[in-house]
Amino acid sequence: xxxxxxxxxxxxxxxxxxxxxxxxxxxxxxxxxxxxxxxxxxxxxxxxxxxxxxxxxxxxxxxxxxxxxxxxxxxxxxxxxxxxxxxxxxxxxxxxxxxxxxxxxxxxxxxxxxxxxxxxxxxxxxxxxxxxxxxxxxxxxxxxxxxxxxxxxxxxxxxxxxxxxxxxxxxxxxxxxxxxxxxxxxxxxxxxxxxxxxxxxxxxxxxxxxxxxxxxxxxxxxxxxxxxxxxxxxxxxxxxxxxxxxxxxxxxxxxxxxxxxxxxxxxxxxxxxxxxxxxxxxxxxxxxxxxxxxxxxxxxxxxxxxxxxxxxxxxxxxxxxxxxxxxxxxxxxxxxxxxxxxxxxxxxxxxxxxxxxxxxxxxxxxxxxx
Amino acid sequence: xxxxxxxxxxxxxxxxxxxxxxxxxxxxxxxxxxxxxxxxxxxxxxxxxxxxxxxxxxxxxxxxxxxxxxxxxxxxxxxxxxxxxxxxxxxxxxxxxxxxxxxxxxxxxxxxxxxxxxxxxxxxxxxxxxxxxxxxxxxxxxxxxxxxxxxxxxxxxxxxxxxxxxxxxxxxxxxxxxxxxxxxxxxxxxxxxxxxxxxxxxxxxxxxxxxxxxxxxxxxxxxxxxxxxxxxxxxxxxxxxxxxxxxxxxxxxxxxxxxxxxxxxxxxxxxxxxxxxxxxxxxxxxxxxxxxxxxxxxxxxxxxxxxxxxxxxxxxxxxxxxxxxxxxxxxxxxxxxxxxxxxxxxxxxxxxxxxxxxxxxxxxxxxxxxxxxxxxxxxxxxxxxxxxxxxxxxxxxxxxxxxxxxxxxxxxxxx
Ligand SMILES: Cc1cc2nc3c(=O)[nH]c(=O)nc-3n(C[C@H](O)[C@H](O)[C@H](O)COP(=O)(O)OP(=O)(O)OC[C@H]3O[C@@H](n4cnc5c(N)ncnc54)[C@H](O)[C@@H]3O)c2cc1C
Numbered sequence: 001x002x003x004x005x006x007x008x009x010x011x012x013x014x015x016x017x018x019x020x021x022x023x024x025x026x027x028x029x030x031x032x033x034x035x036x037x038x039x040x041x042x043x044x045x046x047x048x049x050x051x052x053x054x055x056x057x058x059x060x061x062x063x064x065x066x067x068x069x070x071x072x073x074x075x076x077x078x079x080x081x082x083x084x085x086x087x088x089x090x091x092x093x094x095x096x097x098x099x100x101x102x103x104x105x106x107x108x109x110x111x112x113x114x115x116x117x118x119x120x121x122x123x124x125x126x127x128x129x130x131x132x133x134x135x136x137x138x139x140x141x142x143x144x145x146x147x148x149x150x151x152x153x154x155x156x157x158x159x160x161x162x163x164x165x166x167x168x169x170x171x172x173x174x175x176x177x178x179x180x181x182x183x184x185x186x187x188x189x190x191x192x193x194x195x196x197x198x199x200x201x202x203x204x205x206x207x208x209x210x211x212x213x214x215x216x217x218x219x220x221x222x223x224x225x226x227x228x229x230x231x232x233x234x235x236x237x238x239x240x241x242x243x244x245x246x247x248x249x250x251x252x253x254x255x256x257x258x259x260x261x262x263x264x265x266x267x268x269x270x271x272x273x274x275x276x277x278x279x280x281x282x283x284x285x286x287x288x289x290x291x292x293x294x295x296x297x298x299x300x301x302x303x304x305x306x307x308x309x310x311x312x313x314x315x316x317x318x319x320x321x322x323x324x325x326x327x328x329x330x331x332x333x334x335x336x337x338x339x340x341x342x343x344x345x346x347x348x349x350x351x352x353x354x355x356x357x358x359x360x361x362x363x364x365x366x367x368x369x370x
Numbered sequence: 371x372x373x374x375x376x377x378x379x380x381x382x383x384x385x386x387x388x389x390x391x392x393x394x395x396x397x398x399x400x401x402x403x404x405x406x407x408x409x410x411x412x413x414x415x416x417x418x419x420x421x422x423x424x425x426x427x428x429x430x431x432x433x434x435x436x437x438x439x440x441x442x443x444x445x446x447x448x449x450x451x452x453x454x455x456x457x458x459x460x461x462x463x464x465x466x467x468x469x470x471x472x473x474x475x476x477x478x479x480x481x482x483x484x485x486x487x488x489x490x491x492x493x494x495x496x497x498x499x500x501x502x503x504x505x506x507x508x509x510x511x512x513x514x515x516x517x518x519x520x521x522x523x524x525x526x527x528x529x530x531x532x533x534x535x536x537x538x539x540x541x542x543x544x545x546x547x548x549x550x551x552x553x554x555x556x557x558x559x560x561x562x563x564x565x566x567x568x569x570x571x572x573x574x575x576x577x578x579x580x581x582x583x584x585x586x587x588x589x590x591x592x593x594x595x596x597x598x599x600x601x602x603x604x605x606x607x608x609x610x611x612x613x614x615x616x617x618x619x620x621x622x623x624x625x626x627x628x629x630x631x632x633x634x635x636x637x638x639x640x641x642x643x644x645x646x647x648x649x650x651x652x653x654x655x656x657x658x659x660x661x662x663x664x665x666x667x668x669x670x671x672x673x674x675x676x677x678x679x680x681x682x683x684x685x686x687x688x689x690x691x692x693x694x695x696x697x698x699x700x701x702x703x704x705x706x707x708x709x710x711x712x713x714x715x716x717x718x719x720x721x722x723x724x725x726x727x728x729x730x731x732x733x734x735x736x737x738x739x740x741x742x743x744x745x746x747x748x749x750x751x752x753x754x755x756x757x758x759x760x761x762x763x764x765x766x767x768x769x770x771x772x773x774x775x776x777x778x779x780x781x782x783x784x785x
Contacts (some may be wrong), residue, residue, distance in 0.1 A: 001373050001374070001376070001378065001448070001676065001679050001680050001683050002371065002372050002373065002376075002680050002683065002684070003371060003372075003373045003673070003676040003679070003680040004371060004677065004680045004681075005371060006371070036418070041656070056520060069371055077497070108463070150728075155473045163389060221738075230588075244401065248761060250761070251763070252764075259764070259767075260764055260765055262763045262766075263764035263766075263767070265754070265766065266666055266757070267756065268753065268757035268763050269754075269757065270749070270763055271755045271756075271757050271763060272697070272752075272754075272756040272757045272761070275694075275756055275760060275761060276694050276698050276756070279670075279674055279691065279694055280666075280667060280670025280671065280674060280694070280698065281670065283669075283670045283671075283672075283674040283676070283677055284666060284669055284670050284673060285671035286673060286677065287669065287673045289371065290371050290372075290373065293371065302730035304662075304666075305665070305666050305669045306672070308662065308668050309669075309670055351413050354659060355661065356662075357658065357659050357662035357666075358655070358659075359657060360662045360665065360666075361652075361658040361661060361662050364638065364662075364665065365638075365652070368635075
């Protein structure tokens with residue numbers, strides 16, 4: 001049994017951590033959050049140069065040909081640094097969608113540009129309030145042209161392409177849309193975490209090509225979401241661990257009643273609970289990474305476990321972070337709100353934890369019935 | 371990353387499996403099984419447990435990690451885990467040797483004299499004699515070092531007086547390991563000494579205690595001028611706390627990777643069989659959310675166990691983070707049982723085997739699980755351990771540390 005990452009993989013992670021410590025201190029996240037940039041373009045370029053965006057993409061498509069075990073460890077570091085870049089939309093969602101369902105021509109044409117960071121991609125499924133996974137999309141394709149509206153779309157305002165779930169006759173298909181094409185309107189939405197942008201995309205008779213088999217859009221999206229959920233679980237873990245580390249240091253340094261607040265048992269037990277939540281999430285995420293990298297049939301269940309546990313752990317970490325910091329934790333000046341926002345954003349952009357719990361039960365029941 | 375067995379591990383597993391196939395009956399995975407604190411007082415059960423242990427010993431499957439000279443197999447922890455994983459798929463008698471094999475044997479190996487090792491370890495391994503742990507007292511549980519049973523030197527003997535409590539299996543044990551105070555004038559942790567005690571000695575009285583689930587797995591044990599030869603002392607006089615810590619550390623290492631996970635399938639089945647609003651309860655979204663949450667926790671525990679095993683497999687020693695298993699697993703087991711009972715509606719309030727779903731097993735588990743959250747370190751003590759030893763947060767403020775034990779307060783000041 002070796003349920004751990006290899007030394008080479010850990011080295012890749014360490015390199016990513018060091019790079020981000022230098023190029024993405026929390027002040028970088030804050031600058032994007034406070035300013036008008038939608039993401040940090042220099043950091044995005046750096047991430048591409050480091051080979052992160054194509055970590056799991058074969059070399060023939062311009063990737064670094066490493067694998068998903070490397071990709072998830074990089075995601076963990078992106079999470080730890082709260083990097084303000086469209087990593088999960090482009091490197092997880094759009095890239096995985098093309099890897100899962102793209103034709104040879106689509107992969108040849110687009111993956112190299114996604115890996116080099118020159119093109120940003122995203123996935124557009126949700127249409128307004130409710131589940132991420134819409135049963136019958138209102139957006140439709142007819143005669144190769146897409147019409148409708150998608151919202152919210154993560155990084156939809158900075159992406160150059162989107163894979164859009166559309167109604168196609170009686171079924172649903174995944175359509176590849178060039179967001180620079182005429183007929184596309186992009187509206188930035190105010191994001192709960194402005195260091196990760198969100199948009200509304202309108203399509204009016206926009207030319208598109210189908211990705212994967214026509215009528216199989218929902219199945220493809222479901223596969224892509226499972227893969228992205230595992231990658232994002234590591235991003236969430238990185239954020240949660242950083243929140244715990246920062247909060248621990250603060251609690252050791254802050255004195256009240258003549259002693260460090262970290263010595264109060266009410267806080268010690270909060271820390272212990274948080275530690276358990278993070279470690280259980282890590283174990284679930286490891287299992288997800290294993291299933292993902294081995295193309296194992298356990299992935300649909302493992303992805304649910306990773307998504308739910310990591311979402312809950314990061315949200316708990318971020319909430320406790322503010323609580324344990326006291327008044328300063330509630331100020332704009334302290335960094336706690338960066339974590340609080342990022343945890344909620346990541347916990348929702350692929351569908352909420354309760355949506356995933358429901359999905360998990362459906363899958364568990366199907367397996368028991370089999 | 372790969373959690374398949376290595377070639378050697380697979381070969382070992384196959385060998386274990388073949389022996390178990392030939393010697394035990396497999397468990398039906400669809401049949402709801404047992405209460406986690408199975409009652410241990412019945413004579414037939416003890417006979418069958420002894421017979422099973424002797425059979426394993428004779429075939430070379432007992433105390434796998436112990437050195438050969440003490441009746442073990444000189445094997446690795448990983449091998450022992452593999453055997454236990456395979457054994458859990460078979461019907462075997464309840465585990466009455468966990469305390470002896472998991473905690474007391476290793477303590478003798480670390481601190482015992484050569485004579486003690488020769489005399490006890492092999493018979494312990496073969497299960498001929500059962501051992502119990504006599505640590506807790508009415509006034510000393512979490513705060514174990516606050517114990518007040520005494521031993522006074524008299525020639526070549528020590529004379530023991532006092533009371534122990536919650537002593538699991540004392541009523542069918544031949545031997546016990548006991549910690550007593552030999553110097554009340556020393557500081558709390560300094561005045562303790564550790565002994566091996568023959569449970570048939572004169573002056574010992576064992577009274578079973580009835581638990582909330584109706585069973586009596588544990589006892590109170592009284593000592594009136596019980597003589598213990600000095601040759602039964604484990605470690606130096608006054609060094610009992612250090613010896614006891616070895617026992618307690620081994621308690622935590624008793625790993626059960628994947629063992630707590632069988633219950634979930636049965637819970638799922640129960641949710642299909644139970645009704646809510648005339649429909650199977652599993653269709654109710656509140657029930658689904660709760661089940662999903664429990665599944666994720668249980669998976670997290672399972673794979674945390676696998677991560678520990680990976681560390682073991684690479685020859686690393688698991689640290690205090692092993693406390694997660696019990697800190698999370700015990701309350702989770704209680705929650706699972708509570709959900710299963712609640713899903714049965716008003717009928718859940720009965721224990722009638724014929725009327726309830728799954729023959730009242732969940733009611734039994736609901737009554738037993740509060741004990742798991744207390745035995746072997748309470749939830750709160752485990753959280754203290756995680757906070758202090760893993761996260762390195764400051765220790766609890768202690769008011770009793772440097773005073774002589776006789777001055778330590780034991781209750782509210784009298785008016
Ligand atoms: C089923 C079962 C089997 C057992 N078997 C054995 C056995 O074989 N041998 C043996 O020696 N003992 C045995 N025990 C005893 C067990 O180890 C003790 O019950 C346990 O350590 C708690 O001690 P206590 O009962 O004195 O409770 P207390 O220590 O009085 O605890 C009461 C409450 O106070 C809390 N508390 C205490 N100290 C702290 C602290 N520092 N911080 C926060 N909260 C605190 C506890 O968490 C608990 O909630 C068994 C117990 C059970 C339930």
